[in-house]
Amino acid sequence: QIPxxxxxxxxxxxxxxxxxxxxGAVASVLLFIIVFLSQIKPVSxxxxxxxxxxxxxxxxxxxxxxxxxxxxxxxxxxxxPLMDQSxxxxxxxxxxxxxxxxxxxPLALADMNEVIQLKPSKAAYRLRAKxxxxxxxxxxxxxxxxxxxxxxxKKQAEHQQKARQFHVIGTQxxxxxxxxxxxxxxxxxxxxxxxxxxxxCVNTFGEVLTHAKEAHEIRYQRIECALSLGDHNMVRSxxxxxxxxxxxxxxxxxxxxxxxxxxxxxxxARQVIRQCFSIDQDFKPCVKLHKQIKGYAxxxxxxxxxxxxxxxxxxxxxxxxxMNIDPQGWNNNELWKYKCEIYYNMRKIHDALAACTQCIENxxxxxxxxxVYLQRADVHILNDDLEAAQNDINQASEIEQNSRKVRExxxxxxxxxxxxERKDYYKILGVKKTASDKDIKSAYRKLAMKWHPDHQRxxxxxxxxxxxxxxxxxxxxxxxxxDEEKRGKYDRGEDLDDxxxxxxxxxxAHGFGGTHFSFKFN
Numbered sequence: 001q002i003p004x005x006x007x008x009x010x011x012x013x014x015x016x017x018x019x020x021x022x023x024g025a026v027a028s029v030l031l032f033i034i035v036f037l038s039q040i041k042p043v044s045x046x047x048x049x050x051x052x053x054x055x056x057x058x059x060x061x062x063x064x065x066x067x068x069x070x071x072x073x074x075x076x077x078x079x080x081p082l083m084d085q086s087x088x089x090x091x092x093x094x095x096x097x098x099x100x101x102x103x104x105x106p107l108a109l110a111d112m113n114e115v116i117q118l119k120p121s122k123a124a125y126r127l128r129a130k131x132x133x134x135x136x137x138x139x140x141x142x143x144x145x146x147x148x149x150x151x152x153x154k155k156q157a158e159h160q161q162k163a164r165q166f167h168v169i170g171t172q173x174x175x176x177x178x179x180x181x182x183x184x185x186x187x188x189x190x191x192x193x194x195x196x197x198x199x200x201c202v203n204t205f206g207e208v209l210t211h212a213k214e215a216h217e218i219r220y221q222r223i224e225c226a227l228s229l230g231d232h233n234m235v236r237s238x239x240x241x242x243x244x245x246x247x248x249x250x251x252x253x254x255x256x257x258x259x260x261x262x263x264x265x266x267x268x269a270r271q272v273i274r275q276c277f278s279i280d281q282d283f284k285p286c287v288k289l290h291k292q293i294k295g296y297a298x299x300x301x302x303x304x305x306x307x308x309x310x311x312x313x314x315x316x317x318x319x320x321x322x323m324n325i326d327p328q329g330w331n332n333n334e335l336w337k338y339k340c341e342i343y344y345n346m347r348k349i350h351d352a353l354a355a356c357t358q359c360i361e362n363x364x365x366x367x368x369x370x371x372v373y374l375q376r377a378d379v380h381i382l383n384d385d386l387e388a389a390q391n392d393i394n395q396a397s398e399i400e401q402n403s404r405k406v407r408e409x410x411x412x413x414x415x416x417x418x419x420x421e422r423k424d425y426y427k428i429l430g431v432k433k434t435a436s437d438k439d440i441k442s443a444y445r446k447l448a449m450k451w452h453p454d455h456q457r458x459x460x461x462x463x464x465x466x467x468x469x470x471x472x473x474x475x476x477x478x479x480x481x482x483d484e485e486k487r488g489k490y491d492r493g494e495d496l497d498d499x500x501x502x503x504x505x506x507x508x509a510h511g512f513g514g515t516h517f518s519f520k521f522n
Contacts, residue, residue, distance in 0.1 A: 051082035055091060062098060069098050089118040096127065105131045105214050122151040129162075136208065136215025138170030169208060173218065176201050180225070201225035202234070216251075223255050227262060228328070235259045250276050254285040261293055264330040269293060296326045303335070312342050333362050337372055344379050347434040352379045370399045374409050381416065382433055382491055389413055416493030425477035425490065433491070437482060444478040 058075035061068040076095040096111035112128040129144035145163040149156045183189045205222040226234045242252040253276040261269035276286040299322035306315040319335045336359035343352035356376035373396040380389035429443040451471040480486045
């Protein structure tokens with residue numbers, strides 16, 4: 001090639017019309033080429049000229065720019081099997097450089113492992129340390145920098161500092177990853193501990209990704225943690241950037257659909273899933289999410305039908321089915337509210353308190369909790385815990401100070417406090433407040449038989465008067481407690497003669513005797 005270049009220069013020099021400046025410029029280019037060529041070491045190979053030709057052609061393609069990188073990689077790959085083992089590391093290094101420029105760091109790392117195995121060097125360790133860092137292999141990056149403390153003595157302090165830093169980061173990543181897997185795999189994980197480790201996942205991995213920009217698994221895990229915490233702003237930001245780089249990233253599309261579904265944008269989630277299926281209809285995460293969305297919607301429809309009835313247990317079973325299909329379902333908090341109200345109507349105090357409390361914890365600080373606090377206040381009243389009921393009414397008042405519902409609930413509670421001397425119908429019948437209608441009727445029959453006037457003929461007049469009053473109290477207690485509406489008013493301290501005018505109404509006055517909660521079925 002050099003004689004050809006010399007001949008070209010001679011021919012140019014012979015041209016009478018060529019200016020002296022042009023000749024000088026061409027001569028300078030020639031000098032540069034001669035120097036450049038003199039620095040290139042010949043690459044011998046088992047394949048002789050074939051391998052050398054492949055490498056020269058690949059080098060030329062690299063110089064032509066990014067659009068030819070894949071072609072260059074193909075030629076380097078063809079040359080490697082033809083190379084002598086003592087010098088093949090040079091071609092691995094060339095190919096690794098191209099992979100790095102293409103940001104194909106896993107492939108560059110694989111080639112650098114080959115280079116270091118064949119012929120370790122400062123340049124090889126530095127490039128491998130860079131790849132390991134970007135990919136989030138922090139322990140490996142720490143070991144590479146430890147090797148460089150010897151191979152690169154001028155920067156020994158810098159490499160020692162990075163070795164320590166990456167060892168610490170690697171330890172943190174390993175701890176968060178293992179702890180998260182342990183808690184999520186547990187049958188009954190501690191909710192507080194799970195929330196804490198997920199928050200640590202978001203924070204720690206966020207810092208890690210400033211170093212490991214190509215650590216995709218760490219990024220995906222951070223997004224999953226943020227989804228579990230309900231941090232959709234961070235999730236949307238991350239997913240948008242990922243899809244801008246690669247619109248066909250199915251893992252990002254899946255996380256996008258999952259986020260939209262959790263926010264209640266079900267139709268948008270389905271649209272993203274269709275986009276995922278257009279790339280690969282068998283992509284398992286999208287297939288699983290698609291089935292989950294369909295199953296959850298069907299279960300919510302079943303709850304919607306049953307909520308019009310008083311089939312409490314069937315409704316609870318349908319609610320639990322929906323929650324089992326999607327434990328993070330977009331409408332689950334509405335279902336918790338509904339469970340709270342159903343258990344109250346069933347007079348299951350412990351279950352009602354648990355459901356109300358779970359709903360409050362899920363939506364902590366939300367203005368939508370006003371009705372839930374008032375419902376839990378009713379449960380506390382049923383449990384004769386007026387102090388706890390007052391605390392919940394106070395919480396509701398903080399959400400909306402001028403709420404009519406809060407004022408009415410407070411008035412009812414004040415009446416209860418003043419009516420400490422009122423007749424205790426439950427005590428009269430000898431039943432608990434949680435007694436079923438069947439228990440009340442059974443207790444009434446026994447007491448009515450015992451205290452009926454026909455059975456008191458042998459008593460004195462004073463004793464008859466006492467017995468008659470006892471019988472009237474039993475009748476009165478039965479009349480109130482066997483009527484669902486009257487019993488509810490009695491339990492809440494409302495006026496039994498009030499036919500539902502302006503005051504004392506129960507906040508759950510529709511549906512299951514009944515819930516005011518509005519279900520947001522899509």
